[in-house]
Amino acid sequence: xxxxxxxTVPARxxxxxxxxxxxxxxxGVTAGLKASGRPDLALVVNDGPxxxxxxxxxxxRVVAAPVVWxxxxxxxxxxxxxxxxxxxxxACTGPEGFADTHRTAExxxxxxxxxxxxxxxxxxxxxxxxLPMDLLLAGADAAAAGLSADGGPDAAVAxxxxxxxxxxxxVQRDGWSVGGMAKGAGMLAPGLATMLVVLTTDAVVTAAHAxxxxxxxxxxxxxxxxxxxxxxxxxxxxxxxxxxxxxxVAPDDLAGAVTEVCTxxxxxxxGDAEGASHDIAVTVHRATSEDAAVAVARAVTRSNLFKxxxxxxxxxxxxxxxxxxxxxEQVAPFDPALLDVSINGVQVCRAGGVGEPRELVDLAAxxxxxxxxxxxxxxxxxxxxxxxxxxxxxxxNSAYST
Amino acid sequence: xxxxxxxTVPARxxxxxxxxxxxxxxxGVTAGLKASGRPDLALVVNDGPxxxxxxxxxxxRVVAAPVVWxxxxxxxxxxxxxxxxxxxxxACTGPEGFADTHRTAExxxxxxxxxxxxxxxxxxxxxxxxLPMDLLLAGADAAAAGLSADGGPDAAVAxxxxxxxxxxxxVQRDGWSVGGMAKGAGMLAPGLATMLVVLTTDAVVTAAHAxxxxxxxxxxxxxxxxxxxxxxxxxxxxxxxxxxxxxxVAPDDLAGAVTEVCTxxxxxxxGDAEGASHDIAVTVHRATSEDAAVAVARAVTRSNLFKxxxxxxxxxxxxxxxxxxxxxEQVAPFDPALLDVSINGVQVCRAGGVGEPRELVDLAAxxxxxxxxxxxxxxxxxxxxxxxxxxxxxxxNSAYST
Numbered sequence: 124x125x126x127x128x129x130x131t132v133p134a135r136x137x138x139x140x141x142x143x144x145x146x147x148x149x150x151g152v153t154a155g156l157k158a159s160g161r162p163d164l165a166l167v168v169n170d171g172p173x174x175x176x177x178x179x180x181x182x183x184r185v186v187a188a189p190v191v192w193x194x195x196x197x198x199x200x201x202x203x204x205x206x207x208x209x210x211x212x213x214a215c216t217g218p219e220g221f222a223d224t225h226r227t228a229e230x231x232x233x234x235x236x237x238x239x240x241x242x243x244x245x246x247x248x249x250x251x252x253x254l255p256m257d258l259l260l261a262g263a264d265a266a267a268a269g270l271s272a273d274g275g276p277d278a279a280v281a282x283x284x285x286x287x288x289x290x291x292x293x294v295q296r297d298g299w300s301v302g303g304m305a306k307g308a309g310m311l312a313p314g315l316a317t318m319l320v321v322l323t324t325d326a327v328v329t330a331a332h333a334x335x336x337x338x339x340x341x342x343x344x345x346x347x348x349x350x351x352x353x354x355x356x357x358x359x360x361x362x363x364x365x366x367x368x369x370x371x372v373a374p375d376d377l378a379g380a381v382t383e384v385c386t387x388x389x390x391x392x393x394g395d396a397e398g399a400s401h402d403i404a405v406t407v408h409r410a411t412s413e414d415a416a417v418a419v420a421r422a423v424t425r426s427n428l429f430k431x432x433x434x435x436x437x438x439x440x441x442x443x444x445x446x447x448x449x450x451x452e453q454v455a456p457f458d459p460a461l462l463d464v465s466i467n468g469v470q471v472c473r474a475g476g477v478g479e480p481r482e483l484v485d486l487a488a489x490x491x492x493x494x495x496x497x498x499x500x501x502x503x504x505x506x507x508x509x510x511x512x513x514x515x516x517x518x519x520n521s522a523y524s525t
Numbered sequence: 526x527x528x529x530x531x532x533t534v535p536a537r538x539x540x541x542x543x544x545x546x547x548x549x550x551x552x553g554v555t556a557g558l559k560a561s562g563r564p565d566l567a568l569v570v571n572d573g574p575x576x577x578x579x580x581x582x583x584x585x586r587v588v589a590a591p592v593v594w595x596x597x598x599x600x601x602x603x604x605x606x607x608x609x610x611x612x613x614x615x616a617c618t619g620p621e622g623f624a625d626t627h628r629t630a631e632x633x634x635x636x637x638x639x640x641x642x643x644x645x646x647x648x649x650x651x652x653x654x655x656l657p658m659d660l661l662l663a664g665a666d667a668a669a670a671g672l673s674a675d676g677g678p679d680a681a682v683a684x685x686x687x688x689x690x691x692x693x694x695x696v697q698r699d700g701w702s703v704g705g706m707a708k709g710a711g712m713l714a715p716g717l718a719t720m721l722v723v724l725t726t727d728a729v730v731t732a733a734h735a736x737x738x739x740x741x742x743x744x745x746x747x748x749x750x751x752x753x754x755x756x757x758x759x760x761x762x763x764x765x766x767x768x769x770x771x772x773x774v775a776p777d778d779l780a781g782a783v784t785e786v787c788t789x790x791x792x793x794x795x796g797d798a799e800g801a802s803h804d805i806a807v808t809v810h811r812a813t814s815e816d817a818a819v820a821v822a823r824a825v826t827r828s829n830l831f832k833x834x835x836x837x838x839x840x841x842x843x844x845x846x847x848x849x850x851x852x853x854e855q856v857a858p859f860d861p862a863l864l865d866v867s868i869n870g871v872q873v874c875r876a877g878g879v880g881e882p883r884e885l886v887d888l889a890a891x892x893x894x895x896x897x898x899x900x901x902x903x904x905x906x907x908x909x910x911x912x913x914x915x916x917x918x919x920x921x922n923s924a925y926s927t
Contacts, residue, residue: 185850185861185877215846217862217878250843251879356847427829427914431922441652444617445758448587459587475587476619477653512829514916520830521837521914 135276136304140291142275143302144325146170146365149274151281154262156210156248156255162281163210164259166266167321168235169203173366176202177334178243179341181358187214188224189244190357196228196240197361200330203237205321205361206263209284209306211248211255212317214356223254230260234267245359247284247307247317279304282319285519290391294383299326299368301380305388317357318345318392322384325368328377336378337362344385347417347507348393349424360385393508394490398515401433403492406506410498415455416505419496422446424509433492434511438484440464440472443494457498465495537678538706542693544677545704546727548572548767551676553683556664558612558650558657564683565612566661568668569723570637571605575768578604579736580645581743583760589616590626591646592759598630598642599763602732605639607723607763608665609684611708613650613657614719616758625656632662636669647761649686649709649719681706684721687921692793696785701728701770703782707790719759720747720794724786726766728774738780739764746787749819749909750795751826762787795910796892800917803835805894808908812900817857818907821898824848826911835894836913840886842866842874845896859900867897 142149147169154164169176178197180190196202206227213220224244232239246254271277279289283306293302303322322337341360362381372380393402405423410416423429426446432439443464447457464472469483486492492511510516544551549571556566571578580599582592598604608629615622626646634641648656673679681691685708695704705724724739743762764783774782795804807825812818825831828848834841845866849859866874871885888894894913912918 183847183850184852184854185846185864212843215843215874215878217876220878250841250847251874356843356850427918428922431919434919435922439652441614441617441758444587445585445652448585448758450586452586462587472617472653474619476617476622512919512922514919516829517833517836517914517916517919520833521839 136279136289136291138291138293139273140275140279140293140302140304141167141321141323142273143293144300144323144365144367146325146367147323148270148272149278150266150269150271151277152262152265152269154208155258156208163208164262164266165207165278165281166231166263166270167205167278167323168270169363169365171365171367173327173364174201174203174241175328175330175333175364176200177330177337177362179337179360181355183356185215185356187212187246187357188216188220189213189246190359191221192224192228193243193245193359196243200334201241202243202363203241204231204235205243205245206231207245207282207319208254208259209247209282211246211252212250212357213246213254214250216251216253220253223256226256227259227263231263231267234264243361245319247282247319247357250356275302275304282306287395290388292384292387294380296376296380299324299370299372301384303384303388305392317355320345320360320388322362322381324362324364325366326364326372326377327366327368327370328364328372332374332377333362333364335374336381339378340382340385343382344389348389349421349507349509389508393510396510398513398519399510400513401486401492401511402490403433403494403509403511404506405494405509406504408495408497408504409501410503411456411501413503413505416503417507418450418454419447419498420505420507422450423494424507427512430509430512433486434513436486438466438471438481438486440466443496444472444475447496457500461499463497467493538681538691538693540693540695541675542677542681542695542704542706543569543723543725544675545695546702546725546767546769548727548769549725550672550674551680552668552671552673553679554664554667554671556610557660558610565610566664566668567609567680567683568633568665568672569607569680569725570672571765571767573767573769575729575766576603576605576643577730577732577735577766578602579732579739579764581739581762583757585758587617587758589614589648589759590618590622591615591648592761593623594626594630595645595647595761598645602736603643604645604765605643606633606637607645607647607765608633609647609721610656610661611649611684611686613648613654614652614759615648615656616652618653618655622655625658628658629661629665633665633669636666645763647721649684649721649759652758677704677706684708689797692790694786694789696782698778698782701726701772701774703786705786705790707794719757722747722762722790724764724783726764726779727768727770728766728772728779729768729770730766730774730779734776734779735764735766737776738783741780742784742787745784746791750791751823751909751911791910795912798912800915800921801912802915803888803894803913804892805835805896805911805913806908807896807898807911808906810897810899810906811903812905813858813903815905815907818905819909820852820856821849821900822907822909824852825896826909829914832911832914835888836915838888840868840873840883840888842868842883845898846874849898859902863901865899869895
């Protein structure tokens with residue numbers, strides 16, 4: 124940290140994360156946005172030679188000022204830096220909130236001697252409150268002064284809200300790498316208000332390939348993590364490429380490495396979801412299409428009834444079937460009388476009726492729960508991740524803003 | 526009760542409910558399906574002269590055996606009786622489960638000397654378990670022997686599952702009336718597994734008018750009660766008309782009275798939802814259509830985040846906006862920057878941003894919470910009801926089957 128803090132500082136992640144690839148510096152500081160006095164402002168800078176960037180944003184129609192800004196700023200495929208704050212979402216703050224984001228970008232741009240239009244901004248925290256701009260801008264100055272080639276772990280700490288661990292991962296390829304950090308989870312543990320992810324690579328790639336790799340990766344990872352069906356106003360996933368490795372990377376190789384990093388970050392998010400006691404993977408087999416498989420899996424991961432049953436260590440396959448049955452036939456054709464459901468390997472439902480005894484399933488023994496649904500309708504498979512619905516979820520999300 | 530019980534018997538409702546209109550007899554007995562020893566089997570008989578019937582059923586593709594049976598049996602617009610059991614849903618029980626339902630209808634038909642195809646069947650309870658048919662059929666005999674012209678309140682008690690009060694209402698018109706009873710709530714408190722409603726009238730009406738009145742009434746009442754977005758495999762709403770008043774009733778008058786009964790029953794269901802501490806009415810104003818208003822209201826009533834905030838007495842309007850923003854623009858056109866949100870009369874959000882201080886809203890003071898969203902897009906209005914997400918909801922739904 125570049126600012127002295129009197130509170131307990133969360134453990135720095137072991138992985139370098141966003142500073143694992145060459146060409147990046149980062150840091151995390153305490154600007155004073157959080158009442159807790161914990162680090163709350165992160166800066167990631169791409170020193171090039173390339174300044175390629177791509178972004179994927181929340182599909183919510185109500186979006187925070189930083190999303191409006193960054194979505195526009197990244198359309199040219201170029202970015203030099205990302206500044207991220209926890210302690211306030213800057214959402215539903217009107218034209219003044221947008222001006223705050225704009226001012227943040229300009230301030231950081233001045234400090235780094237780059238163009239404001241090349242500075243992306245992310246915010247997370249409570250909706251409907253202005254940010255304390257004096258604190259934030261002073262923090263941005265401290266961050267710019269404290270940038271370091273091994274600052275990735277500090278940046279990952281500074282974007283935490285109710286996360287219990289900082290999340291940094293990276294993968295090495297032949298002469299190049301991809302790194303990333305994440306906080307929260309938009310649809311996963313949204314008392315946090317938001318999932319923010321910054322990915323970096325030193326591969327030599329075009330903006331078009333970066334964009335394609337990022338969209339493919341998020342579609343099969345973060346988009347399939349769905350804790351409570353809620354969707355943040357601030358969700359943002361960014362990919363920056365420095366080209367510093369000098370290695371030209373084929374589009375498929377880039378997409379593969381980015382997907383691997385996103386997969387690992389998504390699993391960390393599920394494992395750290397607010398108040399959860401189980402991670403639940405719902406896999407739908409033999410669907411007529413991948414979209415159909417996702418639709419059925421998502422219906423199950425959004426069933427409060429099923430999620431509460433898992434919290435009670437109850438392998439309640441009836442609630443799985445009831446959730447699957449809510450998916451319209453035109454979305455996912457299947458015959459309810461053919462459905463099989465296995466929970467942690469025990470086929471508790473066979474052909475739409477009673478299968479193996481539910482007592483054979485021991486949900487109390489492990490955090491991970493595997494639900495497998497065989498639609499007997501086609502050849503496609505997909506998995507969606509969620510968590511159980513617990514007392515702690517209700518507690519954290521009923522007490523978050525008060 | 527026609528059967529002696531050694532356990533505490535729930536209070537009989539004051540209203541006659543299904544036996545308020547002339548031409549109906551009913552009763553509730555203890556067949557022994559429930560471990561608690563409480564009444565668990567109800568019978569409602571239409572003594573005519575008309576035997577008009579209409580039904581509305583769950584739209585879930587996974588439906589219980591009694592829904593398959595009753596949906597078919599009511600298509601001719603004729604029914605003589607309804608037999609309802611709590612203590613088991615008879616869902617996901619395969620061909621054997623359907624045979625159980627069929628046998629129940631035949632048994633009751635024999636006891637009443639009517640056709641089996643004119644006996645409707647409803648079940649509620651756990652999914653995936655066969656019913657104890659010996660107990661059930663003996664209970665049906667006891668019920669047939671105990672029918673009474675003032676048995677409506679007993680029938681309402683016998684269909685309760687985790688309901689804390691029996692629900693019977695009726696409305697009087699000029700020489701005719703409509704009565705009804707309800708239990709549980711499909712989407713409302715679905716640890717119960719199901720919402721079951723039986724409505725009766727002594728009006729002289731055709732089957733076509735009964736069907737139209739029932740569909741119109743459910744569309745604006747039960748369909749707009751949505752506690753947790755879950756949809757039961759057993760939800761059933763039935764309307765029986767005896768014609769015993771001799772009064773020919775115009776279609777609109779019938780629809781009005783049926784809607785009034787359904788409105789009152791729906792409010793009772795919301796007020797008795799499992800583990801809830803607040804009833805929440807979300808009203809959307811100035812939408813481009815009624816469907817658009819319902820879509821936005823439903824998105825808010827399905828937000829676990831907002832519902833948990835209400836449990837915490839937090840008027841978290843940011844979560845209202847975030848939920849509204851998930852509705853696709855083609856479903857509900859509106860400009861997020863124009864949205865106003867009032868909670869219990871305090872306009873906490875104005876033009877998509879901060880309005881009156883949230884501290885002015887006191888959610889701790891009352892059970893009822895009124896959320897009003899002004900879309901500034903059209904002229905249509907709709908209200909959807911839900912409950913807050915509480916520790917007790919998680920507790921009841923994690924412990925229900927274990």
